[in-house]
Amino acid sequence: MEAMFNSRPAKRAGLRSMRQSSSLAVAYASVPRRRIAAEDKWIRLRLAVSSAQVFMLRQTMHRAIGNLARIYVVEVDHRNSETTLHVEVDRADRDAAMHAIMEALPAAEFGVTTVLGGDHATH
Numbered sequence: 001m002e003a004m005f006n007s008r009p010a011k012r013a014g015l016r017s018m019r020q021s022s023s024l025a026v027a028y029a030s031v032p033r034r035r036i037a038a039e040d041k042w043i044r045l046r047l048a049v050s051s052a053q054v055f056m057l058r059q060t061m062h063r064a065i066g067n068l069a070r071i072y073v074v075e076v077d078h079r080n081s082e083t084t085l086h087v088e089v090d091r092a093d094r095d096a097a098m099h100a101i102m103e104a105l106p107a108a109e110f111g112v113t114t115v116l117g118g119d120h121a122t123h
Contacts, residue, residue: 046111047085064104
């Protein structure tokens with residue numbers, strides 16, 4: 001009967017999860033983040049496509065995003081038939097570019113998006 005009213009193990013488990021979640025919040029808050037300056041208007045989207053047909057991918061990308069892209073760089077892994085596209089777009093056009101890419105290449109996987117500074121070649 002006494003075991004039914006003993007809530008200590010439940011309290012310990014709750015305290016442990018609270019401590020763990022608060023320590024995760026502290027760890028997350030301590031990670032340095034780069035502040036996005038107003039002049040950083042360009043971003044680089046990284047896409048992975050399981051195809052090595054570069055000409056077809058280049059045509060598809062050009063039709064999909066056209067003048068939205070400042071530049072795109074193609075890396076081809078012929079051994080695994082995979083292509084990585086690095087597409088630079090204006091931050092203001094990010095949503096439109098991503099939507100167009102998803103419609104044109106539905107199997108493409110978006111990777112890391114990088115904010116580019118004034119000198120995009122250094123990234």
